[in-house]
Amino acid sequence: MTLNLEAWQKRVLLILGVVAVAGLFALAFTAGRVAATPQSPGNDSPDAGFARDMQVHHSQAVEMSRIIREQTDDVVLRTIAYDIAMTQQHQIGQMYAWLQDWGLPQSSDAERMAWMAGSGHAHEGGGTVPADGLMPGMATPGEMQALSEATGEDAERLFLELMIEHHKAGVDMAEAGVELAAESEVRELARKMAASQELEITAMEDLLAQL
Template sequence: MTLSLSGWQKRALLILAGIAVLALFALAFTAGRVSAGPSYPDNASADAGFARDMQVHHNQAVEMSMIVRDNTSDETLRSIAYDIALTQQQQAGQMYAWLEEWGLGQSSSRPRMEWMAGSSGEHGGMDMGSGSDAASMLTPDGLMPGMATEAQLDELRAARGEDAERLYLTLMISHHEAGVDMAGAGVETAETKQVRTLATKIQSGQQAEITLMQTMLDAL
């Protein structure tokens, strides 16, 4: 038995077929846009760990620099401290903005320094091979390497003149040395170009500041 379709039925089928074809094109286009969208680092990435830990590290450098700027009259050191504070505050702001863009929290329950376990060799004497325990990279006070203790910060707040200068330079050199090590691990392990670029900038900038501060410390 042959099914005979009237004219309007044939037209309706053609319209339905056209709608189906358009729907398939729209679905393919949408899928393509989704797959081509930006891919952000996840919560466990080295990029996120670097952005979080380096922010904390930078924030203490800003705090120490502003303390000594108020506690010494040496204009050269005041200028260096202010430059460190401005630079590290701006870089911390960059890292804060990255985490916001990536939809990640500014803090995490993940251990400090865990992200560095993916780097090769040693940084600052800390073994960061794949078998490393993140806790072993922290100081006995549970701080990241180079971080001043609260007692050291209190001592810096109370110091004046050359005593403040000597203490600041000593603390900041250690702080920068650890920052250089962290930046080196960031260059090795980060997936995004923006993180690797900033890590490289931190590495070279802080190394130059270490040399300058060591010269000043030796002259005191």
């Protein structure tokens, strides 16, 4: 049986209406999924800045720890240095992997610690580094050389003095990470860093007082 023109038009309009409604549902579903998909931190985000700068900061702590383990026989100090080296090397790997997962480069043209400017832990100048280019707490090349050449109690004292200052600045950076980072895993690692380094500062201050 053939349909007249009017019936055919009604049928076409009905089909088009069903298709349109289905399309709207599909579009809404897709939009919902896109909106629900977490966005990775941007290149200039506090998360990225924290991951980059803390890797650099940690790397020097690992190197200082390696040096003192070769320069002292003190069991307690060697144990502290070993814990610092192992813990911070592992954390460097975590932060490196984050930047990879976020599709971001491991380095940036941004000024060191500029990401801290919005926190309560920014250093003078809005979180930026001093004129010598070293982040707060970082030992100078001359101090690193002196540490590598020192022995016995001289090496122990110099290591403790340098690492205490290094850790204090590290705690500041970590607390800024807790305050500013958008990613929960970044905030959690930063919180652990601050807590562990505070404990290590206390232990190293006790050792320094005994020398």
